[in-house]
Amino acid sequence: MTIKLFQEDAYLKECEAKVISISDQGIELDQTIFYPLGGGQPGDMGCLLTSSGESIDIVDTRKCKENANSIRHIASTVPDTLAVGDTVKAVIDWDLRYRYMRTHTCLHLLGALLKFPVTGGSISKEKGRLDFDMPESPDKAELTEQINALVQQNRPLEFSWISDEELQANMELVRTMSVKPPMGAGKVRLVNIPEVDLQPCGGTHVRNTSEVGQVLIKKIEKKGKQNRRVNLVLVD
């Protein structure tokens, strides 16, 4: 099991870690700040710096196929000199990750504004989107205004933990039908934007809604009779 430092502090840009295993699934570390692909958020990129001064490019991060609690860092090339037991310094592409954090947090606000079941979602460098089970498309300009108003309320995000059993007894907290809540590690993290949104989420978020910055609802697409895809972009 990899210790997920990004869940305790999403603002860590680097950490020291020990190599646990090296396989065709990637490099496993005892702890990491690299977020693995999941919940619609891409896996982090960055590099691992070895004690001999080599820099290993990490192009993606994934959960191990057999054990979701083990995280694998996918390198463009693994040097022959890297060995199990080595200590490395893990450094993420912070600019990219911070963009994901802002977009991800913004999607929580979008989900709070449109009170319909969420059927899908994803984040990229360019945009974020959520799919809703809703028959009518909301007005883009009005939604843009509402979401920016929430951003500007400077609401701090609060994080807490509950057990898998507690979540099981409170499944109404789960908003996204298409994304399984991050269970299986014994505890689940709750993300609370007071008076706006409360849900279990394993992703990375900013500390305050103001960090999201200006947002534009770019496009609302019709995806089937009941489904609407709402695309948003960060304006900067």
Ligand SMILES: [Zn+2]
């Ligand atoms: Zn989240």
